[in-house]
Amino acid sequence: MRNRLVYEGASQLEYEIRQIVRKAEQIAALGIPITWENIGDPIQKHNTIPGWIKEIVSGLVMEDSSYGYCHSKGVPATREFLAKRNNALGGVQITAEDILFFNGLGDAISKLYQYLPPTSRIIGPSPAYSTHSSAEAAHANSAPLTYLLDPENSWYPDLEDLYNKVKFNPNISGILIINPDNPTGMIYPHEYLERIVSIAREFDLLLIADEIYSAITASGNQTELLSRIVGDRPAISMKGISKELPWPGSRCGWMEFYNRKKDPQFDGFCTALENAKMVEVCSTTLPQKAIPAIFTDSRYEDYLCTKNQAIASRGEILSNLFSNMPQIYFSPTRGAFYNTIIFNPAFLNGKQRLDVQNAAARELVESWVNPEMPPDRRFVYYLLAATGICVVPLSSFQSDLSGFRMTLLEQDEETFTTTFTRIREAIIEFTSEG
Numbered sequence: 001m002r003n004r005l006v007y008e009g010a011s012q013l014e015y016e017i018r019q020i021v022r023k024a025e026q027i028a029a030l031g032i033p034i035t036w037e038n039i040g041d042p043i044q045k046h047n048t049i050p051g052w053i054k055e056i057v058s059g060l061v062m063e064d065s066s067y068g069y070c071h072s073k074g075v076p077a078t079r080e081f082l083a084k085r086n087n088a089l090g091g092v093q094i095t096a097e098d099i100l101f102f103n104g105l106g107d108a109i110s111k112l113y114q115y116l117p118p119t120s121r122i123i124g125p126s127p128a129y130s131t132h133s134s135a136e137a138a139h140a141n142s143a144p145l146t147y148l149l150d151p152e153n154s155w156y157p158d159l160e161d162l163y164n165k166v167k168f169n170p171n172i173s174g175i176l177i178i179n180p181d182n183p184t185g186m187i188y189p190h191e192y193l194e195r196i197v198s199i200a201r202e203f204d205l206l207l208i209a210d211e212i213y214s215a216i217t218a219s220g221n222q223t224e225l226l227s228r229i230v231g232d233r234p235a236i237s238m239k240g241i242s243k244e245l246p247w248p249g250s251r252c253g254w255m256e257f258y259n260r261k262k263d264p265q266f267d268g269f270c271t272a273l274e275n276a277k278m279v280e281v282c283s284t285t286l287p288q289k290a291i292p293a294i295f296t297d298s299r300y301e302d303y304l305c306t307k308n309q310a311i312a313s314r315g316e317i318l319s320n321l322f323s324n325m326p327q328i329y330f331s332p333t334r335g336a337f338y339n340t341i342i343f344n345p346a347f348l349n350g351k352q353r354l355d356v357q358n359a360a361a362r363e364l365v366e367s368w369v370n371p372e373m374p375p376d377r378r379f380v381y382y383l384l385a386a387t388g389i390c391v392v393p394l395s396s397f398q399s400d401l402s403g404f405r406m407t408l409l410e411q412d413e414e415t416f417t418t419t420f421t422r423i424r425e426a427i428i429e430f431t432s433e434g
Helices: 008-012 016-028 051-061 076-087 104-114 130-140 159-167 190-203 264-279 285-295 300-322 359-368 375-387 413-432
Strands: 099-102 121-126 146-150 172-178 206-210 235-240 253-258 338-343 403-407
Touching: 016 359, 016 375, 051 285, 076 099, 076 253, 076 285, 099 104, 099 264, 104 130, 104 206, 104 235, 104 253, 104 264, 121 130, 121 159, 130 172, 146 159, 159 172, 159 190, 172 190, 190 206, 253 264, 300 338, 300 413, 338 375, 338 413, 359 375, 375 403, 375 413
Parallel strands: 121 146, 121 172, 172 206, 206 235
Antiparallel strands: 099 253, 235 253, 338 403
16 A cells, blocks of 8 residues: 555454454354353343333334434433432532443443543553453553452452552553453452542542443442542543443443543543544434433332342352362452453463364364463363353453453353353363373
8 A cells, every 4th residue: 555554553452352253153163052151242141121121112213303313412311311310329410411422332432542642541450351451552552551450359459559550650641440340240349449549649640430330240249339439530430231231232331521620631531522422423312212211110120130139140150160179260250240260370381272072173273272372262262162162361351360251141040050060171171181
């Protein structure tokens, strides 16, 4: 080409959660059924949407206004509803003008990093959620900046690591939390959040919270929302309906701006995000219109409670299967619907494999692996070829730890138990080699 078309940061745009699908499709073509544990799509895992939610959406489908453009920032009535909903919880008070809708949180995340100066970095947790880490690294033309989550301490953040990285890297302009966390299923404790807010205050940083899973918690756990602990710091909360309802195909997410007028730089950044959405005209109209009716329906709280109880029950199955295995580190899922398992390095040698009965699949997986690749990727590829179970290697989540992420979404408990029993057996077989 006459001029260069690909910019430096494009090499950072990786999403193994989807990329592993390409290899799974090759295995499926050999006649091996695939069990998809790579992505948090409740619909793919047989989640049934209640009839009353479908009735609300069906009624809106009959309204002509559902087919048109909406206000560039989002449907005014919905933004007003969400502002009042936030304010009722206490903490930072907002208005409808502090809410901006996007075509899903993927769109919101992309815009957030796109409109930051390349020298302004956002530090986020590691293991990292790929959409955040890839977008942040791409905007900066550099590797992502991360602070550590500790697998031996319930995946809680290493606050000393975070503090030192912020202190000695003046380009860091903000701190990201994902609460509950993806991929670990951890919920940030109140005292940890308070310390993160104090770090932001000391170094005059923006706080960003991806709270898409905030309503999805196992029994006895609750998410501390950013708006309740942020105080007077400039902050952005990112929310949506793709996981909670669940309606991932709606592509409907939003940002809430906290303390916007307390800092002119932050106010200008919010304005840039609003203008970017204005250029696109608006986000999807129909799902926005559905939000108030669904969230205020008398059946909604019971529906959410039932969903969370089911996830907690599956979490207990995982605990029974994976606790007290010397080959791995296992922490129970507290929020969201993921779990991340870490291999004990003492049980890895970089040469291990699983028995693959299908000769064509065995030949294929052996063409994928090599001694230099991370051992967790090796395990994931062999697991896929041997069992058809598709999980995601943790090394693709900007982590030096070897492990993998799986979901707690399978609705059929017998199928769920069978799948994770096979994973347990695969871990034992894989780590017994060598």
